[in-house]
Amino acid sequence: MADLSSQAMVAADALSGGAAPGFDATTGYWQRILAADELAQPTVPPYQRNYPARLRDGRYLLLPLRALPNDATRCMASLVANQAALEVVQALAQSMVEQARNYAVDAVVGLPTLGLSFAPAVTHGLGHARFIPLGFSRKYWYRDALSEPVRSITSPSQDKRLYLDPHQISLLEGRRVLVVDDTVSTGATMLSGVRLLGRCGAQVVAIAVAMRQGTRWRERLRHVDGRPIPVLGALDAPLMVRAPDGWVPEP
Secondary structure (H helix, E strand, O other), rough: OOOOOOHHHHHHHHHHOOOOOOOOOOOOOOOOOEEEHOOOOOOOHHHHHHHEOOOOOEEEEEEEEEEEEEEEEEEEEEEOOHHHHHHHHHHHHHHHHHHHHOOOEEEEOOOOOOOOHHHHHHHHHHHOOOOOEEEOOOOOOHHHEEEEEEEOOOOOEEEEEEEOHHHHHHHOOEEEEEEEEEOOOOHHHHHHHHHHHHHHOOOEEEEEHHHHHHHHOHHHHHHHEEEOEEEEEEEEOOOOEEOOOOEOOOO
């Protein structure tokens, strides 16, 4: 991060159990949003150890670069919402709220796990009293019919299911829904959520995320049930490939 010295990064790396070779420990990241004149690095590639993600208001959030599993030639910019400063979470949520106000929304749904860091603030900002959380944990009264299999870019080897508490289905039937998550990357988890909500009688009118990662999600979410779903983002970050002098956005 711009306000951490190299020595501090090394110390944080040691204390945190180590980072992947060539990447920073993430201890000091996600704690401040920076004005443009506070950046100590270029905003154009090649990038070295982090990516300056531009917010809609012209400020920046430095995101650490993180290796992709089993691929030394590619990396991604990372955002872990439950490790971020509260003011960072609030600022990203506020950006999501400002965009979501353009849609008539009856209910807000939060996706697990990190989408639940943003869902309360987005719900409050839109003037709703409650949101509907989906989860990965199956309580004993849940029904398999109200679940969908999911797989994410950060947990590629884990087979999980997305569940809705059957007691909350009445909050979704016939409702226009905004789905909130931390990140959309491949769109696989989001599509599972949209399908589950559709089976519950809800219409997803928009998706709001803190970070739109790469572009692969666009094709998967372009036409769901014959219609496009707007994907609103507080910031965008590319997936990256290794170049001779650093990391550059993948073609």
